[in-house]
Amino acid sequence: MRNNHFTGSHSLLRSLEHEGVEVVFGVPGGAILPAYDPLLDSPIRHVLARHEQGAGHMAEGYAMATGRVGVVFATSGPGATNLITPLQNAKMDSTPLVAITGQVGTSAIGSDAFQEAHTTGLAMHCTKHSYLVTSADEIPDIIHEAFHLASTGRPGPVLVDFPKDVLNAVTEWRTPTLSGLPGYKPTREGHPRQVKAAVEMIEASSRPVLYVGGGVIRAGATPELVALAEAANVPVVTTLMGRGAFPDSHRLALGMPGMHGVYAATTAMQKADLLIAIGVRFDDRVTGDVASFAPGAKVIHVDVDPAEIGKVRRADIPIVGDARSVLAAMVERVTERRVEGPAPERADWFAQLRDWQETHPLSYTQDPDGPIKAQYFIERLHAITGGDAVVTSGVGQHQMWASHFWQFEKPLSWINSGGLGTMGFAVPAAVGAKIARPDEVVFAIDGDGCFQMTAQELITATTENIPIKVAVLNNGAYGMVQQWQKLFYDGRISASDLGTTVPDYPKLAEAMGCVGLRVTHPDEVDIAIEKALSIEDRSVVIEVVIDPEEMVFPMVPAGGSNDHIAMGPEDL
Amino acid sequence: MTHHTLSVIVEDKPGVLARVSAMCSNRGFNIHSLAVGPTHMAGRSHITMVVDAPEVEQLKKQLHKLVNVIKVQELDTGRALETEVMMVRVSCEPAQRGELGGTADLFGARMVDLTSNTIAFEISGTPGHLGDFLDQVRPYGIVDLVKSGRIAMKQRSEKPLTLTPTASRT
Ligand SMILES: Cc1ncc(C[n+]2csc(CCOP(=O)(O)OP(=O)(O)O)c2C)c(N)n1
Numbered sequence: 001m002r003n004n005h006f007t008g009s010h011s012l013l014r015s016l017e018h019e020g021v022e023v024v025f026g027v028p029g030g031a032i033l034p035a036y037d038p039l040l041d042s043p044i045r046h047v048l049a050r051h052e053q054g055a056g057h058m059a060e061g062y063a064m065a066t067g068r069v070g071v072v073f074a075t076s077g078p079g080a081t082n083l084i085t086p087l088q089n090a091k092m093d094s095t096p097l098v099a100i101t102g103q104v105g106t107s108a109i110g111s112d113a114f115q116e117a118h119t120t121g122l123a124m125h126c127t128k129h130s131y132l133v134t135s136a137d138e139i140p141d142i143i144h145e146a147f148h149l150a151s152t153g154r155p156g157p158v159l160v161d162f163p164k165d166v167l168n169a170v171t172e173w174r175t176p177t178l179s180g181l182p183g184y185k186p187t188r189e190g191h192p193r194q195v196k197a198a199v200e201m202i203e204a205s206s207r208p209v210l211y212v213g214g215g216v217i218r219a220g221a222t223p224e225l226v227a228l229a230e231a232a233n234v235p236v237v238t239t240l241m242g243r244g245a246f247p248d249s250h251r252l253a254l255g256m257p258g259m260h261g262v263y264a265a266t267t268a269m270q271k272a273d274l275l276i277a278i279g280v281r282f283d284d285r286v287t288g289d290v291a292s293f294a295p296g297a298k299v300i301h302v303d304v305d306p307a308e309i310g311k312v313r314r315a316d317i318p319i320v321g322d323a324r325s326v327l328a329a330m331v332e333r334v335t336e337r338r339v340e341g342p343a344p345e346r347a348d349w350f351a352q353l354r355d356w357q358e359t360h361p362l363s364y365t366q367d368p369d370g371p372i373k374a375q376y377f378i379e380r381l382h383a384i385t386g387g388d389a390v391v392t393s394g395v396g397q398h399q400m401w402a403s404h405f406w407q408f409e410k411p412l413s414w415i416n417s418g419g420l421g422t423m424g425f426a427v428p429a430a431v432g433a434k435i436a437r438p439d440e441v442v443f444a445i446d447g448d449g450c451f452q453m454t455a456q457e458l459i460t461a462t463t464e465n466i467p468i469k470v471a472v473l474n475n476g477a478y479g480m481v482q483q484w485q486k487l488f489y490d491g492r493i494s495a496s497d498l499g500t501t502v503p504d505y506p507k508l509a510e511a512m513g514c515v516g517l518r519v520t521h522p523d524e525v526d527i528a529i530e531k532a533l534s535i536e537d538r539s540v541v542i543e544v545v546i547d548p549e550e551m552v553f554p555m556v557p558a559g560g561s562n563d564h565i566a567m568g569p570e571d572l
Numbered sequence: 573m574t575h576h577t578l579s580v581i582v583e584d585k586p587g588v589l590a591r592v593s594a595m596c597s598n599r600g601f602n603i604h605s606l607a608v609g610p611t612h613m614a615g616r617s618h619i620t621m622v623v624d625a626p627e628v629e630q631l632k633k634q635l636h637k638l639v640n641v642i643k644v645q646e647l648d649t650g651r652a653l654e655t656e657v658m659m660v661r662v663s664c665e666p667a668q669r670g671e672l673g674g675t676a677d678l679f680g681a682r683m684v685d686l687t688s689n690t691i692a693f694e695i696s697g698t699p700g701h702l703g704d705f706l707d708q709v710r711p712y713g714i715v716d717l718v719k720s721g722r723i724a725m726k727q728r729s730e731k732p733l734t735l736t737p738t739a740s741r742t
């Protein structure tokens with residue numbers, strides 16, 4: 001029987017509760033107002049962001065810290081358009097997200113009504129799938145499908161657009177089914193014959209490299225990966241999105257490859273006779289010039305998304321499947337082989353890798369009298385926290401240094417914007433991660449430029465009592481842009497100076513209810529970090545005034561061959 | 573460039589065609605012809621796409637990735653039943669009607685409109701058949717021309733049957 005008080009909005013919240021949602025991030029407005037009323041009576045917590053982009057990145061941070069689906073609410077028109085960046089960010093980094101947007105009333109759609117935007121049309125290019133709900137009775141099934149799509153196969157963002165009259169319509173809730181997805185059947189298990197062939201190829205290889213990315217983290221496949229690397233005796237490179245998928249302290253870990261990769265990691269791929277690519281997509285930031293990338297390597301490519309296999313580089317053995325089940329199947333086969341005898345020793349290969357590691361380490365020089373090097377700050381932060389923190393970052397030099405100088409030991413501990421390279425990601429993502437993992441320290445390692453894009457979400461952190469830590473690595477510049485201008489545009493600095501005096505970061509932090517600290521000398525670094533860690537009831541912003549001259553190396557210029565890695569400006 | 577003909581079964585839902593064409597434009601797949609229509613199955617539409625895609629494998633995978641796409645099949649050019657509908661209006665003085673009518677008969681084209689100095693025909697068949705007919709009527713002067721997209725289905729027999737005009741099948 002229909003109850004006149006039970007509307008589409010109630011059905012939406014009931015459905016979200018049914019999916020186990022504990023928190024949504026959002027900003028209300030006219031078209032989505034009906035959904036905000038029953039939210040008051042729901043056990044679901046709403047975190048009021050200060051901008052929908054912030055709400056979206058919070059939901060991403062939440063999802064990336066847990067592997068669960070993040071949920072964001074926004075109103076029609078400008079609310080929805082403000083979500084475009086997080087949607088595309090989540091699409092590029094395969095982050096499970098469900099966006100709930102308000103829409104003008106059904107009869108007004110297409111009339112250029114107040115705050116109307118063609119949201120599902122906009123979302124077409126930046127989601128895995130999207131829905132326009134046409135009847136309140138469809139809500140349980142659509143929300144269930146949306147969560148299923150967001151979290152299975154290759155995860156990604158799904159948007160559900162609710163016309164206001166649908167939210168207001170009287171309806172009833174029923175247990176949802178998945179009968180509405182006839183064309184969606186992601187493959188989980190790798191084909192056994194392919195798995196067998198892959199293992200044989202690995203066993204026969206003399207210079208193999210496991211090339212591992214975000215797919216391993218999304219699949220929760222770290223134990224299987226470690227088991228395979230050990231049982232088959234294969235070194236591992238972890239991409240920017242894959243940092244933490246394999247422990248950096250492991251004897252087989254080579255670190256991050258690519259444009260700003262560790263020399264040994266990038267070179268190992270170049271000289272490999274076999275790449276075992278798992279949950280990666282041969283991104284241009286990894287391969288450099290594709291034609292000269294890993295020229296001698298055969299490729300085993302494991303991915304849950306068949307379209308990634310062969311997209312950039314032909315695979316000798318393609319395996320479509322979930323990274324975890326395919327890795328588990330590989331481990332099983334390799335373990336059988338170990339009964340017959342030990343893993344190939346590959347002594348020459350490992351000696352060569354050691355040599356590259358020793359002759360081309362990541363390096364920087366900290367003058368005891370300053371200025372502070374970003375790398376030094378990050379190393380101290382890692383040492384003082386014992387690496388026991390979730391780290392988020394923005395995009396730029398500081399992001400590369402964080403990836404280089406933080407030792408990642410666990411999955412879900414590094415939350416950054418890899419595919420889209422979205423400045424402003426760090427602060428809101430940290431807020432989302434902290435909600436997900438309240439007992440852990442969440443540290444945003446941010447740049448001054450990035451910080452200025454979304455810093456207002458610290459107001460959210462304060463008012464919602466979500467205490468995070470932020471280190472603003474202040475070089476007074478869009479440092480990465482300036483690095484390119486110095487290296488490739490004759491040092492002509494165009495629109496990349498931000499100045500170091502405005503804003504006054506500690507004051508800005510304090511205005512938003514946080515504790516603000518500033519360090520300018522290497523001697524102050526430890527004290528400030530310890531102080532920040534001791535404050536638990538409020539967010540803390542440490543402005544770290546760093547050396548503006550420092551550049552990120554190693555570097556392979558965009559489009560260049562990974563055979564030519566510059567260790568410093570003199571090599572370019 | 574080589575054309576590939578894809579037969580795509582999709583859910584009959586609003587926006588599905590937009591998703592298909594949005595994906596193609598985003599990824600740079602050039603659609604040569606596209607025709608959509610219902611099938612015998614409730615809730616299913618059929619899209620025939622003719623594309624100039626050197627990367628047809630990638631296109632097939634990207635189509636598959638669209639949630640509303642149920643099945644993607646590439647039709648092998650020699651083993652596909654393909655047809656297209658065309659309407660063409662040509663200049664034709666009354667004195668020329670007999671001759672033009674004869675040509676049309678040979679091709680199985682049907683007259684659908686007549687004015688004092690034009691005739692409009694409707695004709696269906698393979699792209700080659702339509703092309704041959706056009707070559708014959710072009711000298712009269714083409715006034716107007718519309719083509720449907722190409723539709724295609726898999727050929728299951730050894731050789732396609734040709735019940736209607738056999739002239740220049742390709
Ligand atoms: C939204 C957005 N706009 C522009 C860019 C281009 N961009 C890449 S890095 C960068 C500079 C980042 O500056 P900052 O946060 O200070 O980091 P730094 O490189 O100085 O460490 C810019 C402008 C981007 N990635 N994202």
Ligand SMILES: [Mg+2]
Nearest residue numbers: 447448477479
């Ligand atoms: Mg900067």
